Structure formats: C-alpha cells, structure tokens
Amino acid sequence: MSRSVTLYYTEQGDPELQSASGSSKYGSLWPLPQKVQISDVSFRLSVSGFRIRDAKESSAGPSCSLLQNAYRRYYEYILGGAGVKKQKPGKNWRSGPSELTELQVWITSPDSDCDAFPSVTSDESYELTVDQPVAVLKAPNVWGALHGLETFSQLVYEDEYGAKSINSSVISDFPRFAHRGILLDTSRHFLPIKVILANLETMAMNKFNVFHWHIVDDPSFPYLSRTFPQLSQQGAYHPYTHVYTPADVKMVIEFARLRGIRVIPEFDTPGHTQSWGKGQPDLLTPCYSGSTPSGTFGPVNPILNTTYDFMKQFFTEVSTVFPDGYVHLGGDEVDFSCWKSNPDIKKFMDQQGFGQDYSKLESFYIQKLLDIVTTTKKGYMIWQEVFDNGVKLKPDTVVHVWIGGGSNEEMGKVTAAGYTTILSAPWYLDYISTGQDWQKYYKVEPLSFNGTEAQKKLVIGGEACLWGEYVDATNLTPRLWPRASAVAERLWSSKDVKDISDAYNRLTVHRCRMVQRGIPAEPLFYGFCPHEYKGI
C-alpha cells in the first residue's frame, strides 16, 4: 500500500536511501568546516552562567550592534533549546564534567567591518577553540565571527540528562567559494516580508551569504519605486498589500546584513517585463498583427530614447536603495517575435545594419543598459545569454550560468573569456520529484568542467534558485530547506567532502535543528525529530 513495489525494492536495496541511523563523527556540523577536531572531553554550559562576550583584545566592542544582536540570537539558539541530538556523555562525565562559562569573540582586524556591508571580497574565515574554561572565536572581522557563532551553536548538544554540553574542539574554517546564494522570486508569487526574513535567518544557519532577490518579472511588479511609483501601483498584484515599500526593502537589507548576507536585486530586462508596462506607458514594444498594433506588448522597446531615460533614472534609484556592489540585470529568454512584428523596429534594424539578427538588437539594448548602470558605480551580474550574444562586458561582470545540459561547456567558455561566473544550472530547486533529490544537488562538482587552474579560479560560487511558479508563503520554506542545505555544503566545504552517508547523518540532525529553531524544514526520509515542528 505504501508505494509501488518498484520503489519499495529500490529503497531497500540502495544504502543511500536508507533512513539511517548512524551518527557522524562530526556530529551535526553543516556545512562541514574545513578543519575540525572534536575530542571526547565534554563541558557543560549552564543556563545562568554561560556568556558570549567580546574578547578584550577584540576590535569590536559593545557598540557593535551587529555582534551584540548575534550574541543574543545565538544565546537563545544555544540555551533556548538548540541542542537537538542526545549524544553519549564524554568520559569525564563520572567525575563531573567541567563547565564552559564563556565564549569570547575576538575580532582581529583593526577594522571589524561592524557597520559595513558584506561583499564578494569579505573575509569570512574564523577559528574556534573550545576549551576550558573559555572558548575563543577568532575572526578577522564580523563576517567570520557570525559563521563561527553558528558553528559553535552546532557543536552544542543535549546529553542524556538534557544538559547542554559541548566537546573540546578546534575548528579552522573558511568558505571554498565566495558567492553562495539563494534566488527567491517575488513576482510570480508575492512573498510576505516575514517569509523572506525567515529564509534569510535559515540562510545564515547554512552559511549562505547572498540573497539574489528576483524581485520583479512578467506577472507582477511588487517593488515600490520612489521615482516611478506607478510601476507597482499598476503592476503589483495589489498596490498596497502586495508591494515592498522602501521601508520593507530597507528592513530586508539590514536583516540580511546582520547575518552576513548580501542582497543583490535583479531587475531583469529587456524580456520578463510584462508587469513594467502597466505603469510605464511606451516602455514595452507594441506588437503588431499585420499592419496594426495588436494591443499586446513585447520586450522593452530598444529603439526609443525615452526607454534609456527611464532606465537611467530607475537604475539610479536602484543603486541608492540597494547598497551591494552588484545588481543583477537579467537579460535572459528574450522573445523576438514581437520585435519582428513591429514596423518601427524593422526600420531601426535596417538603419543599424542588423539585418535579420535580432540578437544584435538585444545586444544593442543591453550594451546601452550596461553603460547606464556603470555610471551608477555598480558592478553587474547577467544571465548567460548576454555573454553568449557577445555583448561587451566590464571585466568584473559576473556571468550567471543557468541553462542545464551543457553548463560545463558554458562554464569553460565564460571562464576562458576571462569572466567570473557563478553556477545555478544544476540547482533549480523549483523542479521537484519524489525522493531524496538533495543527493543530486550535493554530488555536483562546480569545477568539473575542462579548464585551466586560472579558469577555475574565476568560478566564485553558485546559487540555488527557487523560481516562484509553484511556491508561495504556504510551501516555500519546506520546499527550500533542507534541499538548499545540500548546495550550501557544496559551496562552503572542501571539494573532498562528498561522503553521502556521512552527509545524510549530519543533515538529518541539522534539519531537526532548523525545525527546532522554528523553520519548517522538510524531512529527508522517514524518522523523527525530538522536537517536531509546532505549526501546521
């Protein structure tokens, strides 16, 4: 009854599908740090006695609210019930384990980055030593300290008697890739701010550091632009309940910053812009049916000066609202049929000598857009088609590879041309299937393409993408976690961390930890969490 016989035997026969069971020697650490030594000497943490505080040598003090907020958050996670798995008490138990009274956080650089925004060049490394009587977390700046606090919290467990305990450990850690992102799509479904914040919180638990905010697209335009308020007034699903106000956007950015996460907005043009046209007349190309306008619209109209005037003003606003050094400009999936139908476009093509090659028109548009964005002092990311079409790009452009089947060749080409790149093709989490698909995401090796060492250095990371056709506030969070956690470890941990069964054991407990922290992260397979999710 339970399922088809075929699947039944498959599962029985495949050790990777067993609900397991075992525990990893690395406990529930996720993603696995670069260097880990855990001894079996354990200490207890007292609820009243344990403190997280600035080391006196630290360059960040009580005025660093980023750290103070993080201490409060992790104190709550650690002693409010973060220990999710009972483990055997260490051998010192009988003689009464010693107590760990303090975690000292020591920012070693003169500039702690406390009030800064994280960037692609931020140093995220940290070193954590858990020993009696104090544990020490050393990091060059606050970004590494945040990761170290998460790791510290993952070392804490409940012993047989429910006492919070931690084993003596030495950890030295840094990310394999600098860009570790999650793409959420707030156009196909509006995501309430609460959902975005909860997922930023979960990203921090998984050491993700980029929130790629695909904020607008064809179906709706929820971004409330101060310069062009009619865009959301007309283009959002609802002008009040389904928009992101400037205050909302600011809150998302600050919430993310406090967790070491960059917010990179995507304003995708010239395609995927149907919702823009509702509030901005003449922005989109009128499509023709024979010799008369059909009443429908195509991509952004690339032949009007007003288009570029608009883009100049719009991206100037974007550059001030979003502090990150990069903005994602999209550029994917441009449908040429509307352009082809329009007589004015045809005339322009002739004037420019583009012949019938509409990708030249697309490149013409993108080139002008890139020049505009460059004047706003931002770097840009673009989807791979822009590169494929031969548009001239700034050297610091990040090319985003997303087309499956051939992404290795594409990575080779992009890096051979000297551009930095990030990979998403194998990590489209909106595609679902029965079973443990996290394993498929986990097994991806981003540097498996043919290329020189120099080329591989140009791969700065990747993103898990959860496009919005089928997800909204009701199901997004459990669909994203812990499947995205598999991507998190691939992007953070060493290349040789690839033991699926050890990963299963750690991830199962990590999943329960997310659940205990109030995140509805779905199960990998049958089994249970000591504290099940309290919602429905």
Added chain:
Amino acid sequence: YFRLRSPAPGPVLSGLVTVRTSLQSASGSSKYGSLWPLPQKVQISDVSFRLSVSGFRIRDAKESSAGPSCSLLQNAYRRYYEYILGGAGVKKQKPGKNWRSGPSELTELQVWITSPDSDCDAFPSVTSDESWMTSLFTFYLLGLETFSQLVYEDEYGAKSINSSVISDFPRFAHRGILLDTSRHFLPIKVILANLETMAMNKFNVFHWHIVDDPSFPYLSRTFPQLSQQGAYHPYTHVYTPADVKMVIEFARLRGIRVIPEFDTPGHTQSWGKGQPDLLTPCYSGSTPSGTFGPVNPILNTTYDFMKQFFTEVSTVFPDGYVHLGGDEVDFSCWKSNPDIKKFMDQQGFGQDYSKLESFYIQKLLDIVTTTKKGYMIWQEVFDNGVKLKPDTVVHVWIGGGSNEEMGKVTAAGYTTILSAPWYLDYISTGQDWQKYYKVEPLSFNGTEAQKKLVIGGEACLWGEYVDATNLTPRLWPRASAVAERLWSSKDVKDISDAYNRLTVHRCRMVQRGIPAEPLFYGFCPHEYKGI
C-alpha cells in the same frame, strides 16, 4: 432568510440552499464562483443579499428535529459563522445592479434537519445520507460549507451572497484521505488541521495508517509496551487514548469517519519491539540472524495476541470498519525459518508462501469478525484468494492495471475503493492536480451492477517524505482534485472551470489558516500568515 435542509445533521449539508432577496451579479471567473466540490445541482441568480456582521444568524429551523442540544450543529454554526463573517469571502466581485438602491439583507440561515432522528450524536457511516434535499428555504453540515462558499466580498468589502438554489449529494459514499503516522509522527494539531480541511472539501473518511514498520505511535491500553518500545519516543511521539478520542470526536463533528489501519502480517517491524515472539525470526543458515520478518503465523500466541489487540481496537474506534492491511508481505524471512518450513509441510502448502499468508489472514479476519467490525483490506488479500465476508471493502492501490483489478474485484461481488491513481506522495513539477482530477473511477470494463460496487476512493499521502513541516501544503489543494472527482457528477470535468474555482477555493483555505499551496503563479487577497 436562507435555509439549509438536510435529512440528518451529520451530513448537514444536504439540502437546498435558497437565498433570496436582493442582488449582485456574481461574476467570478467560473459561473459557479468558488464552489468546491461542485454541487450536483446549482442555480445562482444575480440577485445578491448582504450579510451584516451584527445581524446575521445561523439557527435551527423550528421544524428541525435537531435543536440547541445538538452540539454537533451548534459547533458547526460557530465555526461557519466565523468562516463566513470572520473573513471567509475571498474574492471581490462587482456590485450588482441594485447596489445603488441598497441591496437587501440576508439575516438568517435556518438549518432544518428533516428526519425524525437527526443523527446528532451518532457517528457517520458509509450509509449516512449526505444529500440535502429540500424544499424552498432549507439547508445542513455539508450544506454549511457550501453556504460559506457562496459568500463573497463585494467591491466595498461587504459580505454578500447571491440568491441560489442548491441540491446536492455525493456521487460516492467513501471519500477518504490516508495519512501515515508511522514513517513520521504527526502532531495532533496537524491531524486536526487536516480534518478541518477535509471538511472544507467534503471528504468523509480519515484513513489513519497509524502504525507501520518504522514506528508504533498507537498507545494500546492492553499492550502499552507496543508504543513504549515501538514508538519513536514513548511520550512525545505517541497517540494516547485521549488523543485518539479527540481525533475521533473532532472528525465526527465534521461528518468524517475515522478508519484505523493496523496492517499485518507485513509492515510490522515496530510491533516486534514491544511484543516478543510476535514476529518471525529470520535465519541465516541454521541459526537465527537476529532480524525479524512478518508476523509469525504458526504460533497460537500470535492469534491470542491479535484477538486481544483487535478487541481493544474495536472498542476504541467506533467506526463500523477497520482496515487490516495485508499488503506487500515479503516471504524471504519465512523461507529462511525452519519452523515455518515444517509448518508449510504439515499444512501441505508446498513452496507456496502466499498460502501461508492467506492462512494467517483468514484467521485474522475470523478474529476481527467476532469483534463485530467490517474490514477493509489492500488488494493483495483478495488477489491471494482469501475468503472474505461479503461486506469486505477491497482497497485497490497498485498502479498500472488498476482498471483490470477493479473489474476483477467487483466481478467477484466485493465493494471496492480506488487509490491507485491518487498516491499524492509522488510529486513532480507542475500542476499534477489535473492528473488526479481527470481520473474516472468507473472507467473499467464491467456491468452496471459491478460499478455500483465502487463506493469511492482515497487520496494517499504516505509518510516517507512528509511530516508536520510540509504535509499540509503538499496535500492541499492536490487532494481537492480527488474530492471533486468523488463528490461531483461524473460530467463535471471541465479543467479550466475547475482551475478557476479551485484557485479561489485554495485562497479560501489559505484565508482559513490552512497553508494550501498555489496551483500556479498568481496571488490571494490574503496571503498565508505563517512561514
């Protein structure tokens, strides 16, 4: 006023909903608004009435056989008053033409139970009359849901309803959801929320696959060690007698039967932890390997245990049926065991272990029969030729060939329910609800008499990959597609009309606090408030 009339309150929903007085053009995308599942007969006029928050009442008709002492109805009135006026209207529609002159007000919904016995304190059964027939001005429980689905918000946010006459009854009597609380424990809160959602979709059977290999969360009063040893955790991951009682009563108040499944002889690994000698010891060569197989069918103690256990089950669960499982029995352990081999020889079973399985099931059925319960079994039990009582319900689940199986089962004269096309634990990208919706349960070759034996179906959500974190959005609104197939007329199959209604029905579930996932891109006026 508006009356809902039904023969009995359990199915309070039968009846005729007649609304009259003023106006509104109900122009949603579907001419049937957001009704789901679609009632058998619907007439909605464009005359609309307003419902005033302070003035509107749901009350017993004075002719009704159920009065204020019928707490089932009183609870339902409260629930639906909240849904209707607490914000159940999910779609703004254009004000009707009479708007300027002020639409009339609908002040009352009268609920008229017409049978002398209202069934108010009874349990629903497979023969409950869920129809709502009616005369003018009448209405019931299922009818309350339908009434609430007729209410919408007009342009000014005013709760409105159009003059309507609805006559309704289900196409199939057995419309179930299977939840699996063994592979993952489901907190009571999750079960109750899904019962509530079942009622919104007019499902009437909760098939509780309560135990299985991974865990045994059912706390048995007779054999407490079963959950003590076999549950994931003996306190936090068990269903106590009080929990079970609460589930049953919560379901009853919503016209839902609770049919427990205690699957044997396979799928019983968790039973063995608290009941030594119940399972067959497997052998490796000539010595026990330390692992165990299906229930041991050759010991008298096995049947003594089953007798006591199912006697308890028969008193704990009031429904007339219990599901006895009987699927996917793996013979390899039996084959390894020398005592079993000897028994096979004695019985003259040769090498045919399905005979041994049948031997066990036959004895089990006889035991359960003495508890005065009917039983449901998975199709293998029928396939193996076990002798079944005439009122046995055969549950068809194996995909690819389920039509042939339905033909065979009904040709043999057994009633049957279908689940094969509705295994909702299988997921894929896209709108798979359409696939479930397009299923026609009576498409197999057979006589009219055979087709009458198909009493319904169940959507199954097996528990390997779902727990409290993701079960509800994975079940809804995908199961809603099954709900309409089992309730509405056979000819209700316009996918695009269904899409239009289901989209709004989905938003209504969301507004009622249920995280029902989206069908496709779009939005709800009130998005889900949780994460």
